[in-house]
Amino acid sequence: MKLLLILPIILPLTTAAVGLLCWRSIRAQQVIGLLGAGGLLAAAGSLLHGVWQNGPMALQLGNWPAPFGITLAADLFSAIMVVLAALMGFTVALYSLATVDPRRVRYGYFCFYHFLLMGVCGVFLTGDLFNMYVWFEVMLMASFVLMALGGEKEQLEGAIKYVTLNLISSAVFLTGLGILYGMSGTLNMAHLATVLPQSEHPFMVTTVAMLFLVAFGIKSAVFPLFFWLPASYHTPPVAVSAIFAGLLTKVGVYSLMRVFTLLFMGDVAYTHTLILIIAGFTMVTGVLGAAAQGEFRRILSFHIISQVGYMIMGLGLFTPLALTGSVFYIMHHIVVKTNLFLVSGVARLLGGSYRLERLGGLSLSAPGLSLLFAVSAFSLAGIPPLSGFWAKLILIIASFKDASYLIAATALLVSLLTLFSMTKIWAAVFWGEPAVAADPQPLSGRRRAALYVPIILLALITVTIGLGTGPILTLAERTADQLIDPRAYIRAVLGSVQ
Amino acid sequence: MELVAAIVVGGLFGAAVYLLLWRTPVKLIIGLVLLSNAINLLIFLAAGLTRGKPPIIPEGSLRAAQAVADPLPQALILTAIVISFGVLAFTLVLFSRTFKTLAATHLDEMKTTDS
Incomplete structure (x- = not known):
């Protein structure tokens, strides 16, 4: 049972290692990459199931009792994040089959892809701060290579x-850690x-908290x-x-939520209010930045920033309902945002560019894609009954209950501006005259499947979260309860030592 | 001893930040090197300097007879040194490749992805 904690780390490692051994064959690397991601998804699913059934779990590596050795620990929040990472890992691996060119695969695209997943799962599962740094x-090393490959x-x-x-950012993290x-x-x-809580220098703890805020703030792009x-x-x-x-930015958000619910609770009035103010500014600057852009992926990038604001808004309010909203928002956002990027890739294949002014008329040539974009885009903007609506609704109710009307107004306004951005993309890419330079390459059946299956899958998840909110909400509520009251987590890690 | 070490760490941090603020790639990299070294010393210092008391437990006993130096910071620093070495090696290659490809010598010349 406890083996489940280490599987999400070992499986990507094995996949990457086997992939490196077959570096000569592009086909073999693709198959191994996809199989490994599928295995990771299965392992992550059973981890979530186990944590849901039995509460937080911990595994002492090398049998060194905590706190002397390195501990892997999973509460519901960790398990949910691992499941989301595995789900994205699987869908994007499928999508990579159709979009990543053979030259990049030959130079180890799938290997680094799985090293990245290993790092991400490692951050989610570790119970030790230095281990988290490692x-x-x-994760960063793998992402550096993928970025430059x-x-x-x-x-x-x-x-x-x-x-x-x-x-x-890593340097600041390490400083705080020391x-x-x-x-x-x-x-x-x-x-x-x-x-x-028994520290003799509470103000020093708050100082360190600020170092962590900066370090994870850079990583989560606030x-x-x-x-x-x-x-x-x-x-x-x-x-x-x-x-x-x-x-990647969600790894930063996860770390922020972990340390600011578990460790730095000494001066909540100061630290969490600061986080709330940052959240407001993050939402507004992100969405305004997006409004000024004319490139598909840059618009989406700025929206990531704006959405991170919503996630840490729940952390800043710091009530059970607000944290429920944050967890719900993270689940919704990861699915929707990844999907929008996948759609942008297909639009690029069909229209030949990412620039909005060079695209157009895709609703005629690719009506299915338009529908899939609309589902994700409306969900991002928060149109009922899609997942984004519920996520925003919970956060806004939470801020009203906390009498934080300013942040509620900001969240609503930003939501409206998000809709504006999405409509802009819609009008430029899907309506209008077909682009002049459009010279769509004919897609083979298999390639088309690798492109569309991930998008359809993620769009279906968005709709399912939106229509069947009940179970997801229960999950988010229990996660928030564990975050607010981490005694079960602490007991699972420390056991009898406490 | 602690005071001297603290001043050295502070000086290293200052020098690192000063170099990071320059717009030339070489100074940026030297700044990153200094920064990682400053942090390693900081961990060492923050965990407390103990002279001449190696953490060796006598045979047959379960704990040390007297206060000894904490061995953990050294393990942490060793890990951090290895990681920063690897990352910096990658960064050096990335920078050299980038500046060859872009034929640039100055960070201000790299603005094409900003707008």
């Missing part, structure tokens, strides 16, 4: 910005949660630390953009 580096001019330029700022260890003598998160994201996410192949957009 997983962050695994292919060596196109734009890609390299984007990669420099991405690499530099992420290195600085000081935290000096103060408390432990890096096990559950142990820290019991030690930090205001004013987001500039690397729109400068780099539109440069690599679209499958890479899609998996980055779905997972």
